[in-house]
Amino acid sequence: MGLRKIVDNLKPTFSKGGKLSFLASTFDAFETFLFVPNTTTAKGAHIRDCNDMKRTMIVVVAALLPALLFGFYNTGYQHYLSQGVEPALWASLWFGFLKVLPIIVVSYVVGLAIEFGFAQARGHEVNEGFLVTGLLIPMIMPVDIPLWMVAVATAFSVVFGKEVFGGTGMNVFNPALLARAFVFFAYTPSISGAEVWIAGLKSGEGVVDGFSGATALEHLAVDGTLGYSAMDAFLGFIPGSIGETSTVAILIGAALLLFTGIASWRTMLSVFAGGLLMGYVFQWTGVTSYPAWWHLIIGGFAFGAVFMATDPVTSAQTNAGKYIFGLLTGALAVLIRVVNPAYPEGMMLSILFMNALAPLIDYYVVEANIRRRNKRVEPAK
Template sequence: MKALHDFVKKYEPSKENKMAHTVFDGFYTFLFQPDTVTSDGTHIKDGMDLKRLMVNVVLALQVLYIFGTWNIGHQHFLALGEHTGLLEGFHLKIVYGLIQILPIFVVTHVVGLGIEFFYAGRKGHAIEEGFLVSGALIPLIMPPDIPLLWLAIAIAFAVILGKEAFGGTGMNIWNVALLARVFIFFAYPTTISGDEVWVSGIEKVGTEYFAASYNWAHGLFDWIFSGVGLSQFGAGGQAVVDGWTGATPLGIAAKEGWEGVTAVYSTDAMFWGGIPGSIGEMSVPLIVLGMIFLIVTKIADYRVIFGGLIGFVVCALMMNAIAPPMDALTEDMDGVFKFMAIPWYYQMIMGSFLFAITFMATDPVSSADTPTGKWIYGFLIAFIGLIIRVMNPAYPEGWMLSILLMNTFAPLIDHYVYQANMNRRAKRTAAMAEQRNELITKRGDLPVFDENSDYVPVGNTSGQ
């Protein structure tokens, strides 16, 4: 390792060349932990710096990248009625998913890190680490067919106006990854809403759906697969199966309730994540695995997560109490009542709540700072988000909006928590003073402080 370190250091440019040295420092600190620690005894000597912390979050996301890559291909072939088993055509699903997700990943990091490098070079300081996590999250919260140009514009907007304008990493008041998504949602809504955008490679022609023709990359892999006797992509362009729908469970639930959802998707498919949706937000077990990792390593604060879980269940139970029982629902009943009647445990596996509360809401920069504030912050994100999901017919998911809203109000939450703490201490101090005065009244004397630092009562100045 020392030989590798010395080899890398040999190419360190002069500090006078700010841009070149900034780029080198960014890669150097990514590869190696700090070689200096606090010299006195007041701090723990640890190699864990901000980059290492961010890398751990990125590591927790890797299982979601693997699953999301497979699910892109799985949903594509389900639409065609081919390789419908989970492991059927596994090689085709992985390759198809990689061809879709790699350009998204590359564009995200080229644009985002490019802007970070530019600002760091202009300021003459080290590259900030904040985009490591944002860059890993953005591909996972996008649909698999997102246009790359619009993705690049959204990332530029989020990084420049959402972070650099406020001073860079640690200064942003909103979650950067969610800013990129909200920009896409409001600037190019047809690319991130509707029933067709969540399944890759499917085009609507008139009233029918067809698979897009495969490109040269698929042809290259067909040549490889044919050599080893595996199934191949073929030409593509065929029609999808009759009755196919790319609608997500939430899109169906907003109109038809739980009965309509289960007519298309099984609870097992929703739990494991084999449904259409954003690339990495679907698999409950893998998200919970990442949640446990972040809590155990103390990278994410458990208060935000558990506060969110409590808020979600409370809001869902309140909606269940307002809505008619599920067995009393009728076809002509308004869809919002059907949605409200869905039990909380089904609501939790239908969408991206667990992903949002684990990886988005726990951002330490944009969330509340006080321990009590974190409980309130997480609770309100879930409570408000579920209301948006159920009550807003145009947007059957609410975590993006609720998290950005609570990012805005996080400082206010902390302010009132601090104020409540100060008021409580002031009352405690006043109560103690009152007790002291009552004691003085009963004793009939007043403690004084003499020059020898001994308390003696009035009328007894001898100190005996």
């Protein structure tokens, strides 16, 4: 194969003793991205197949594509609605693509530059985790966020969310959510309010009278209504973060993750169950009067349940722990939404809080298993 031959010819230059050996980590990253690594284990029992970390991350990226593509379309759709223009399919899709692409580029350029820099300084292989994180960060941001803010948030999430812990696989918190949390607490006006979710709404140029841009979560917190039809909320024709509005597109990605076995159905299902249960608790006690299932189709709930809570690094590892982690994540998200009207979106804080508790959950699950097994072998008294 021509490409394989080119890579093999370049490899000695980047290998030990070559002129560019100091860039060995960078070369290895590109080589293993293009081809399955040819390294094998020397001893021990291992399962060997072609599904290395890069291939796993690429499947997750593929699962994100339905929500991303709809995010392109919805960005243009909401913009043209705000202008009083009938949204056309291709015009909306193209507008959204041009608006969102720079955010994606900035996220990848800044994040990968830092990843490559740390790998070179440490003499380690480049971690693959940012293939997903670099796409998740733009998808959970408002479309009108300044690009410099995306760059700062991405740098913060990679350095303080991953590298200080040792890189991919060692981090405690989900890096993409740390980027969103950084923007929320450092630059609150750029990620809250009714004007940041629709391109061009802050400038006010050509906006039709009566168009507010408020999200369904904001309507829910203020007057207990969606502000949109439940079908529009489920399909995603509502204002919100770039990749979070369409529950149906997110569920298509969830099906791919579950089919390939990459995401845990225990965690995913438990998050939805926990959120629905907490919603019913508030409904039964008279705190809320709207249907409990509304929480599952608005805001970042579905996106967080499918792509964030199931992160194999920051979630619980034991099977029982995954149920506990998911139930508490969903319940806490709805609790924050209802109890704190000033912060209608609770999914981000819920997942970050549960990321911190995940090791503790696994610890007690393992301890309970040990005690149960010890009782089986204890001699009868």
